[in-house]
Amino acid sequence: MQKHLLTALFFLATIGFNSHAQEALFRPQNIVSPEIHEDNSVTFRLHAPNATAVQVTGDFLPSVKMETPMGQMDGPGKAELKKGENGVWEFKTPVLSPELYNYSFSVDGFNTTDPSNPFLIRDVASATNIFIVGGGHADLYKTNDIPHGTVARRWYDSPGLKMDRRITIYTPPGYETSTDKYPVLYLLHGAGGDEEAWIALGRTAQIMDNLIAEGKAKPMIVVMPNGNVIQDGAPGEGSKNFYKPQFMIPNTMDGTYEGAFEDIIKFVESSYRVKTDKANRAIAGLSMGGYHTLHISRYYPNTFDYMGLFSAAIMPREDATGRVYSNFDQTLKAQMDNSYKLYWIAIGKTDFLYNANKEYIAKLDAMKMPYTYVESEGGHIWRNWRIYLSMFAPMLF
Structure with missing residues (x-):
């Protein structure tokens, strides 16, 4: 009897642990980023309540000159996100042309990807997020029916x-x-x-x-x-x-x-x-x-x-x-x-x-x-x- 009781208690404890683990797993912030609007402007969001400065960098922004091992080349610009309610930072772009774009965030100088966007791409040793603004030649980059x-x-x-x-x-x-x-x-x-x-x-x-x-x-x-x-x-x-x-x-x-x-x-x-x-x-x-x-x-x-x-x-x-x-x-x-x-x-x-x-x-x-x-x-x-x-x-x- 004691053996069965211990087994039952262990089983219930395991269920409790797994349910809490699964609850934590499926309890992310309800954040949409990037959000592509009907006019092809895009809003980026990042939950970082303790950050003092958040930037987004990507090829949808005006390029800047950068020094590289291959000489001076065009690199992506940066834009500042503004902190809003509940520690969510936001930046909205102007209307973007059709294209496949890449981007990442900088949080107090630390470069990171967007946790709300699971779509990533590797170029050499750098991983960045991607999104597509459709229309024109960008429709060639989509998986269509x-x-x-x-x-x-x-x-x-x-x-x-x-x-x-x-x-x-x-x-x-x-x-x-x-x-x-x-x-x-x-x-x-x-x-x-x-x-x-x-x-x-x-x-x-x-x-x-x-x-x-x-x-x-x-x-x-x-x-x-x-x-x-x-x-x-x-x-x-x-x-x-x-x-x-x-x-x-x-x-x-x-x-x-x-x-x-x-x-x-x-x-x-x-x-x-x-x-x-x-x-x-x-x-x-x-x-x-x-x-x-x-x-x-x-x-x-x-x-x-x-x-x-x-x-x-x-x-x-x-x-x-x-x-x-x-x-x-x-x-x-x-x-x-x-x-x-x-x-x-x-x-x-x-x-x-x-x-x-x-x-x-x-x-x-x-x-x-x-x-x-x-x-x-x-x-x-x-x-x-x-x-x-x-x-x-x-x-x-």
Whole structure:
């Protein structure tokens, strides 16, 4: 009897503990942040009753000049929140243009994310909240009620890098039930990124789903590799497990990646139903990925019919001494002589790489090498690169 009584008391105590724990778990402040209003203004809120100053920073605010390891670049501005009732701080924006925005808070100088917004994104080692103001091109970034493709994380053998490596691959709606063969876009990330960058920060799956559904882009496979040759996968996803991501990783721009790129092509063409001729291969990349695109397409001059250089990091490098970078002018001319369908260059007017891209264009002009040039507002930012992908993909195949 005593044993049963003790068991019952333990059971009741456990129920009491769990109920209180669950009550605490489901008892957050009833705060909506961000709140997107009908006129596309946005209100941010943060419960911080003991704070003396709260700021919000994000790319919806006017940019400011910031010193970075890459030189002076545009950075997000800041705005002050005002303290209201119950210790809730607020800031309301003017009407915002359609876009995917990111933001974070600063509380008495301590940077933090918004606890009322569970939607976060990682860029290198920084995590920020995101929200979408819909309309116009921003509707391409939404998950709409249309047929959807599949995003897979695969592992491939890279003899050139002597390891198995993780890769992200988008297949278009209907791929699994079709017998068709598809063209391929190889989409390369920038410094500090990895095989997660384009699919997360770039909204590649949403952009491709929407463009294909609207009949603006042909169904295609999009391959997003990891350009950091000393990694087998993104931080937290590879064999090194959890560690802080870095902006510049050794050997990323010394020719090693470009020289081993055939390993990726071979894996894709042996594992997926794809068209394997030059006319059905495209390659594009942002920043460092634009640099890789330039050199991969030149080093393999009869491999791609479509090239996209998005804010390409065209700059001299002391470690660019390998065979991939030798005979630059001759191999670039060979690429031109082999002909292609599109050599697309895009850059923001305030991008710190603007002058380097203009110098490269002058070189192409002197060679009479055909290209298409697009100049946009803004600097070296994901807002531009998502738009560039949205413009580039419909021109393929």
